[in-house]
Amino acid sequence: MGHCEMLLAVAGLDQNALEERTRLLASKDWxxxxxxxxxxxxFAKKFSKEPWTIDDxxxxxxxAHFGRYRALxxxxxxxxxxxxxxxxxxxxxxxERENVFAPPPSAEAAKKKP
Numbered sequence: 001m002g003h004c005e006m007l008l009a010v011a012g013l014d015q016n017a018l019e020e021r022t023r024l025l026a027s028k029d030w031x032x033x034x035x036x037x038x039x040x041x042x043f044a045k046k047f048s049k050e051p052w053t054i055d056d057x058x059x060x061x062x063x064a065h066f067g068r069y070r071a072l073x074x075x076x077x078x079x080x081x082x083x084x085x086x087x088x089x090x091x092x093x094x095x096e097r098e099n100v101f102a103p104p105p106s107a108e109a110a111k112k113k114p
Contacts, residue, residue, distance in 0.1 A: 004022070004025075005018055005022060007081075008021055008022075025041070030042075035065065036065040036066060039061050039062060039064075039065045039066075040062070040065070040066075040074050043058055043061070043062055043074060043075075043078065044074075044078045044081075044082075046058065047075075047078050047079075047082065048078075048082055051082075059071065059075070062074050062075070
């Protein structure tokens with residue numbers, strides 16, 4: 001889940017919100033989420049496990065929740081994230097220790113680092 005956590009941090013979630021969201025997604029009980037989030041997550045899960053089974057009904061469900069162009073965003077991002085995860089796993093690429101998109105520390109904070 002490291003890559004997912006990094007993306008959630010980049011999206012602005014603090015550590016507590018990030019841990020809560022990760023627990024929720026891992027629980028597979030998504031009933032507390034809005035219907036559009038559930039549709040996107042179910043699509044991504046199916047796309048990850050059996051991409052050859054994606055059909056018109058899956059795309060229609062996304063379009064119903066997001067509209068034509070935002071549904072394409074969901075499909076594109078799911079594709080990109082699955083690809084990047086497989087490349088990182090295949091080459092055993094380590095995650096960065098820190099959020100590479102976070103602003104650099106102030107001069108004062110940098111002086112305090114060992």
